[in-house]
Amino acid sequence: MSAQNRIFDDLSRLMTNAMGVAQGARSEAETAMKSWIDRWLAERDFVTREEFEAVREMAIKARAENTELRARLDALDSKGADQG
Known part of the structure; x- marks a missing residue:
């Protein structure tokens, strides 16, 4: 055993x-x-997810700034047309 x-x-x-x-x-x-x-x-x-998200946020911010600048340019153009 x-x-x-x-x-x-x-x-x-x-x-x-x-x-x-x-x-x-x-x-x-x-x-x-x-x-x-x-x-x-x-x-x-x-790219890593973090890198992608950082660039994505930069692009969103740039688009918003672009839209804002376009509106300011349009406002300046309309003022110039009114004066001319």
């Missing part, structure tokens, strides 16, 4: 070690894949 328990203990230890190795390999594979993807994306000059 003692020999059978020892076999089960050894088998259990072996399985536990195998699970540790498998988890380590999984972690290394995930890290390698993430590094590869990051490198691939960087080579293609993709």
Whole structure:
């Protein structure tokens, strides 16, 4: 009976070690894949979400300023036409 328990203990230890190795390999594979993807994306000059949002906000502000300036120019044109 003692020999059978020892076999089960050894088998259990072996399985536990195998699970540790498998988890380590999984972690290394995930890290390698993430590094590869990051490198691939960087080579293609993709922008981050933060960069996109910053440029988007700049464009919205520029459009609003453009509209405001256009209205001021139109007002100046109409005053000039009234005086001329």
